[in-house]
Amino acid sequence: MKFSDFVASEAIRSHVHAGSKEGVVREMAQSLVDAGKIAAADLEGIVKAILKREELGSTGIGRGVAVPHTKHPSVSKLVGTVAVSQEGIDFQSLDGEPVQLFFLLVSPPDRPGDHLRALENISRQLRDESFCRLLKAAKEPVDIQHLLAEADGHGVVS
Amino acid sequence: MNAESPESVRDAAAGGFQVETVSREVVVINAAGLHARPADLLAREARKWQSRIELVNDAQRVDGKSILDVLTLAAEAGTRLLVEATGPDAREALDAIGSLFERRFNEHENDQES
Numbered sequence: 001m002k003f004s005d006f007v008a009s010e011a012i013r014s015h016v017h018a019g020s021k022e023g024v025v026r027e028m029a030q031s032l033v034d035a036g037k038i039a040a041a042d043l044e045g046i047v048k049a050i051l052k053r054e055e056l057g058s059t060g061i062g063r064g065v066a067v068p069h070t071k072h073p074s075v076s077k078l079v080g081t082v083a084v085s086q087e088g089i090d091f092q093s094l095d096g097e098p099v100q101l102f103f104l105l106v107s108p109p110d111r112p113g114d115h116l117r118a119l120e121n122i123s124r125q126l127r128d129e130s131f132c133r134l135l136k137a138a139k140e141p142v143d144i145q146h147l148l149a150e151a152d153g154h155g156v157v158s
Numbered sequence: 159m160n161a162e163s164p165e166s167v168r169d170a171a172a173g174g175f176q177v178e179t180v181s182r183e184v185v186v187i188n189a190a191g192l193h194a195r196p197a198d199l200l201a202r203e204a205r206k207w208q209s210r211i212e213l214v215n216d217a218q219r220v221d222g223k224s225i226l227d228v229l230t231l232a233a234e235a236g237t238r239l240l241v242e243a244t245g246p247d248a249r250e251a252l253d254a255i256g257s258l259f260e261r262r263f264n265e266h267e268n269d270q271e272s
Binding site for chain 1: 190191198230231234
């Protein structure tokens with residue numbers, strides 16, 4: 001699975017305002033509402049479900065990256081977005097480091113395979129340190145878009 | 159890796175030490191597959207042991223101590239993987255890892271969380 005298969009480019013944010021876990025989850029979910037990917041009426045339910053999932057164990061998987069996610073019956077296909085926090089946010093990460101790079105995923109309850117393939121793509125790309133570094137250094141959403149497209153095509157050449 | 163016996167052992171003398179590699183096949187039986195939470199549990203367990211722990215599927219071999227590596231397997235329910243442990247505590251490590259798979263990473267089939 002490629003980034004372009006699930007990342008809503010209009011929902012990408014290079015400068016999140018939020019400074020907390022709940023704040024960034026809410027801001028990213030709102031960006032999916034603004035992009036028309038999830039219904040405004042579902043916003044609250046999705047935010048709550050993502051935060052509930054976080055209580056089971058942080059999705060801050062290390063290297064300054066978190067993958068907050070949930071299943072939700074309101075989506076018929078996997079939708080997601082990417083956001084960067086310039087300052088970094090305390091996300092109770094597995095390695096204790098603040099998180100700068102967020103991939104938020106909302107998947108249909110009956111498609112665990114798609115969720116796995118999105119995680120596979122994200123984690124495979126993130127093993128490339130230059131990809132991580134360049135994403136965190138993005139100035140505009142379009143920079144992130146280009147990096148994702150490049151990763152989809154042939155990996156990032158730094 | 160082609161020896162698919164439940165537990166294959168090969169010993170290699172390395173600098174006077176006996177370095178043992180043990181392996182066993184495991185099956186992902188929890189319905190949601192090896193998603194973020196099981197991958198975290200697996201990497202945490204693997205890091206408790208001195209031995210090198212690798213997971214092998216048809217396409218790749220990854221470090222069992224790295225959650226990012228484990229996630230790149232995208233192992234769905236039903237996937238068979240080979241777990242290889244090499245080091246002084248390889249057998250114990252392999253048992254512990256195998257048990258995580260057997261216990262479905264403590265997930266219930268009707269679990270709505272991922």
